[in-house]
Amino acid sequence: LAKTTQPISMDSYEGQEVNITCSHNNIATNDYITWYQQFPSQGPRFIIQGYKTKVTNEVASLFIPADRKSSTLSLPRVSLSDTAVYYCLVGASSGGSYIPTFGRGTSLIVHP
Amino acid sequence: GAVVSQHPSWVICKSGTSVKIECRSLDFQATTMFWYRQFPKQSLMLMATSNEGSKATYEQGVEKDKFLINHASLTLSTLTVTSAHPEDSSFYICSAREGTSEPYEQYFGPGTRLTVT
Numbered sequence: 001l002a003k004t005t006q007p008i009s010m011d012s013y014e015g016q017e018v019n020i021t022c023s024h025n026n027i028a029t030n031d032y033i034t035w036y037q038q039f040p041s042q043g044p045r046f047i048i049q050g051y052k053t054k055v056t057n058e059v060a061s062l063f064i065p066a067d068r069k070s071s072t073l074s075l076p077r078v079s080l081s082d083t084a085v086y087y088c089l090v091g092a093s094s095g096g097s098y099i100p101t102f103g104r105g106t107s108l109i110v111h112p
Numbered sequence: 113g114a115v116v117s118q119h120p121s122w123v124i125c126k127s128g129t130s131v132k133i134e135c136r137s138l139d140f141q142a143t144t145m146f147w148y149r150q151f152p153k154q155s156l157m158l159m160a161t162s163n164e165g166s167k168a169t170y171e172q173g174v175e176k177d178k179f180l181i182n183h184a185s186l187t188l189s190t191l192t193v194t195s196a197h198p199e200d201s202s203f204y205i206c207s208a209r210e211g212t213s214e215p216y217e218q219y220f221g222p223g224t225r226l227t228v229t
Contacts, residue, residue, distance in 0.1 A: 034218075043116075043205045043220035044156070087155070100146060100207065100218060102156040 004088045004103040013111050018075045020106050022088030025069045031091040033064060033071045038085045038105070047086070048073065075108075083110045114140045116208045118221035125196055125228055133191045133224045135206030140219075141186035142208035147179075150203040150223075162189055196228045 005023040012018045024033070032051050036044035048055055050062040050071070061074040075082060087105040115138040125131050135145060144163050148156040160176075162168035162183035170176045178200075180192040189208075193200055204224045210217045 036220075041203065041223065041225065043118075043207075043223045045220070046218075099158070099161065101158055102148075104155050 004090055006086075006088055006103060006106045008104060009107040009109070011109050011111065012078055014079055015077050018078050018082070018108060018110075020073045020075075020086055020088075020108070021070055022073070022103075023070045024088070024090045027068050027090050033062065033068075034089045034091070035060070035062065035071075035073045036087045036089065038087065044087060044102075078108075078110045080110050080112065082108065084108060114138070114208075114210060114217070114219045116142075116206065116219045116221040118204075118206055118224050120224060121222060122225040123227070125226070127197050127228055128195055130192055130194045131196055131226060133193075133204055133206075133226075135189045135191070135208070135221055137187045137208040137210075137219070140208075140210045142189075142210060143186070144209040145183055145189040146207040146209070146218075147181060147189075147191050148205040148207065150205060156205060159191075193226065196226070198228045201226055201228045 032049055034049040035047040037047050038044045048057055048060045048062045050064050052064050055062040063072040085105040085107050087102050089100055117136045117138055119134045123131055146161050147159045149159050150156045158171050159174045160168045160170045160181050162181050164183050164186050168181035178194055183189040204226060206221045208219050
């Protein structure tokens with residue numbers, strides 16, 4: 001099963017771009033990379049998902065290098081409301097079933 | 113996006129009683145549902161995986177007789193915490209997966225805060 005490693009915490013300021021990197025050295029060929037955001041006492045919220053190269057949506061970009069052993073979530077111009085925990089998940093194929101396992105996540109604090 | 117609901121959003125119960133938490137996929141059929149537990153300032157810990165119509169698969173260390181999971185339909189899964197004790201107090205989150213091939217679409221419920229007194 002692919003494990004993920006992320007920084008435990010990060011600090012930023014409003015208006016800055018934030019990049020959170022996740023390492024997943026044992027990613028399997030069929031695995032996708034998915035990022036979630038979680039606020040206190042709420043369920044995780046899907047941010048973005050990708051397989052390779054770059055994916056962009058209305059809230060974030062996801063950069064995946066060719067070897068796919070890491071990925072970087074990029075949040076443009078963060079605001080105070082982006083203060084949350086961000087989780088990187090890698091599809092863990094086990095007998096064809098995906099078992100979504102969370103790592104420790106990155107606690108992002110955005111300062112005024 | 114698809115919506116997953118949980119009921120209740122919070123519950124307080126006395127030690128020794130049982131509590132049932134419902135998880136529903138509101139606008140899609142969930143082939144697989146997952147139950148997580150989250151303690152304060154910790155990550156989500158997967159408790160079990162359930163497929164509609166079959167027995168749940170529990171993660172190592174999770175007591176299946178204490179945490180009863182029923183996935184009776186493609187839109188409903190329930191978690192019953194039997195003979196709850198204060199150490200079972202936690203935030204319980206369910207997740208529902210749509211589809212059977214990657215990339216999986218997985219949606220999370222808002223969570224249920226359980227407090228056992």
